[in-house]
Amino acid sequence: MQVFTMASSAPASPYLPGSLQDHFLLSMPHMDDTNFDHTVTYICEHNEHGAMGIIINRPMDMVTSDLFQHLGLECESVPEQPVYAGGPVKNDRGFILHSPTEEAWDSSYDITDQLSLTTSVDILRAIGQNRAPEQFLIALGYAGWGAEQLEQEMSDNVWLSCPANLDIMFRTPAEERLQAAAATLGVNIHLLTSQSGHA
Template identity: 70%
Template sequence: MTSDTPSLYQPGSLQDHFLFSMPHMNDPNFAQTLIYICEHSESGAMGIVVNRPLGIDLSELLNHLGFSDTSDQAEPVYAGGPVQDDRGFILHRRTANEWESCYHITGELTLTTSMDILQAISENSGPEQFLVALGYAGWGAGQLEQELSENVWLSCPANLDIMFRTPAEERLQAAAATLGINLDLLTSQSGHA
C-alpha cells in the first residue's frame, strides 16, 4: 500500500463490499464477522473485520503509543483479522488531509496505516468518521472465490452508515438485512439447487 494509490475496480471484484460469515462458520477467527473488503483482485483479497471490538478503548491504545489523547471520543479498537494483528489499520472517510500511508479504496473511503493519523485523532484533528483495527483478514489468489462457492460467505455492497454509525453488535445483521436476509434462518445448504 502506497500513498495516493488509486483503487482499481475489476469485474467481479468484491472491493467496497461487506463480506459476512454464514451461520455455520466454525473458524473462531471469522465466526459471526462482518468484513469490509478493501482490495480484491486476481492476486487475492484483503479486508478488515468491522464488528468485533477487542475490549480496548482507543484512548488506551493512543496512550500506549505515547500520544496524549485529547479527543473526546470513546471509540473501541477492533480485531481486524488474524493477519498482522500487531499492526494498526484505520478505515476512515476520505478527508482533505493526506496521511503518510493511504490507500484510497473509493472516493469516500480510505485505509491508512501510518502513525500520523493516530496522532491527528489524538489531537482531534483526524477524520470525523473512522474505525481503528488491529490486524486484517487476507485471502490468497482464488481462495475467497472458493470459499464463496462453498457458501462460507455472503456479500453485499458496503454501507458506510452501518460501518460507522451502527453499534458493532448490530452490524452483521444490519448488513444481511440490506439483502432481506435474516441470518438466523440460513443453513449451510443455502444456494444449492
C-alpha cells in the first residue's frame, strides 16, 4: 500500500465566486452512488479545474495503531482513532486533515488559517512521537470532480452544502456528523426527499 505520497506544497488556489472550498457536502437521501451514500465530504479545493474533498464520516475497520504497524513506523504512543475511507480515488494513499502546526511538512498546504491538508509521512512520524497536531483526521483516498462536474451535481440536487464546522469534523462521533452538519442548515437530513432543494 502506497500512502502519503500525493500533495502539493503550493498554497491553496484562491476562492472562486461560488466556490465550495472549506464547505461540507452532504449527500441527499436519494443518492444512488454507494461511494457517497450517507456521506459528509469536506471540500479541500474547488476551482475552475474541478474539486477535491475528503469523506469524514466513514470510519474503516482500521485505527491509527494499525496504520502505523502496516507502515512499519515506530511510535511512542499513538492517539487511537479511526482511519477514514476518504473517497474512491487513490484509496491506497493517505491524507491528513489537521489543525495548523509550527512544523513545515514535506507535502502540505493550508486550506484555511484553521485547517491544513498534509499527505507526507513525516506528519505520521510526528504523531508517533507525541507531536501530533491538536486535531487531526487520517483518511485513505479522496473524492474528486472534474471541471464543472460538482457544479452540475449541485444543480441536479445531488448534494446539500454548508460551511465546514471543525467541531463536527473533529469532535462529533462519525455516525452523527451527517445530521449534525444538516442541522446547521436547520434541516433534518432524514426527512428530506428527492424533491428538496439545496443550500
